[in-house]
Amino acid sequence: MSPRAQAAVAAAVRTLGYTPNPAARSLMTRRTDSVAVVVPEPDERVFSDPFFSLTLRSVHRVLDEHGLQLVLLLARRGTASEQTLRYLSGRPVDGALITSHHRDDGLAGRLADLGLPCVFGGRPWDDTDRVSWVDVDQVAGGRMAAEALLQRGRRVLATVTGPEDMTAAADRLTGWRAALGEAGVAADRVAVGDFTEVGGEAAARELLARHPDVDGVFAASDLMAAGVLKVLAELGRRVPEDVAVVGFDDLGGAETTTPTLTTVHNPVAAMAEEATRMLLRQIGGEGPASPVRVVMPTRLVRRESC
Numbered sequence: 001m002s003p004r005a006q007a008a009v010a011a012a013v014r015t016l017g018y019t020p021n022p023a024a025r026s027l028m029t030r031r032t033d034s035v036a037v038v039v040p041e042p043d044e045r046v047f048s049d050p051f052f053s054l055t056l057r058s059v060h061r062v063l064d065e066h067g068l069q070l071v072l073l074l075a076r077r078g079t080a081s082e083q084t085l086r087y088l089s090g091r092p093v094d095g096a097l098i099t100s101h102h103r104d105d106g107l108a109g110r111l112a113d114l115g116l117p118c119v120f121g122g123r124p125w126d127d128t129d130r131v132s133w134v135d136v137d138q139v140a141g142g143r144m145a146a147e148a149l150l151q152r153g154r155r156v157l158a159t160v161t162g163p164e165d166m167t168a169a170a171d172r173l174t175g176w177r178a179a180l181g182e183a184g185v186a187a188d189r190v191a192v193g194d195f196t197e198v199g200g201e202a203a204a205r206e207l208l209a210r211h212p213d214v215d216g217v218f219a220a221s222d223l224m225a226a227g228v229l230k231v232l233a234e235l236g237r238r239v240p241e242d243v244a245v246v247g248f249d250d251l252g253g254a255e256t257t258t259p260t261l262t263t264v265h266n267p268v269a270a271m272a273e274e275a276t277r278m279l280l281r282q283i284g285g286e287g288p289a290s291p292v293r294v295v296m297p298t299r300l301v302r303r304e305s306c
Helices: 003-016 022-029 050-065 079-089 107-114 138-151 167-183 197-210 222-234 268-283
Strands: 034-039 069-074 095-099 118-121 132-136 157-161 190-192 216-219 244-249 262-265 293-296 299-301
Touching (some): 034 050, 034 079, 034 268, 050 069, 050 095, 050 268, 079 107, 095 268, 107 118, 138 167, 138 216, 157 167, 190 197, 197 216, 197 222, 216 222, 222 244, 268 293
Parallel strands (some): 034 095, 095 118, 118 132, 132 293, 157 216, 216 244, 244 262
Antiparallel strands (some): 262 299
């Protein structure tokens, strides 16, 4: 366009108050300029767990840099997951990020079949060769927690795991058991939690009722560790003098417990941002032809509980 024509168009836009029609633009570009974040969890957990708030903030930060919208889909397991998949099959978004998924969700295979650009936050159970994913080295994290307790001279060790149908919980338990096996320490003192404080409290009561001589506990999330600390305080067990405790996540709450919590750092913000950038490369046709898998390192953060 000539400068004169551009000036005339700009003047008309100002006079008429014109704004682009997103629906018409979408028909032309075949893009919606939006990305879904799929969370197969109950809404009460999503809005109370700092893991999800940090994930969503990190995803939004990257999308905002590119002028894209975030669409949050709370996909309860079962019928709601089917509804979410039907919704996504209509391509109302340009791609999807999936976090906190479970074994029976079947999301990896179903989304791969749809051909919708997608990236998983955390390794999916199945179809890991068909979709891209970003994870922390969960096995190494479980090993670090065990070694931290062993280095403090603790030998009657127990763990509160996350849900058995989540790869994060399974991998952390694998690392924990491997380290204890190498040290010749029994690894059979296990109670299953749900990554919540209430779940950690219930699991700790069960665990300590069965094994009152425990002198070290690894809780596979900081929220569950807070529940463990509460039960130990009620029982009059001092931390770390009587029982040392290690958590997993380091998302801020570990600094406010009494005592402050030694924990394994989970780079949630970095993982969410990397997953989002991977997805945008897929959407833009800039990524590699085959799925990408990224595993980020972790580290132990020493505080007062161990």
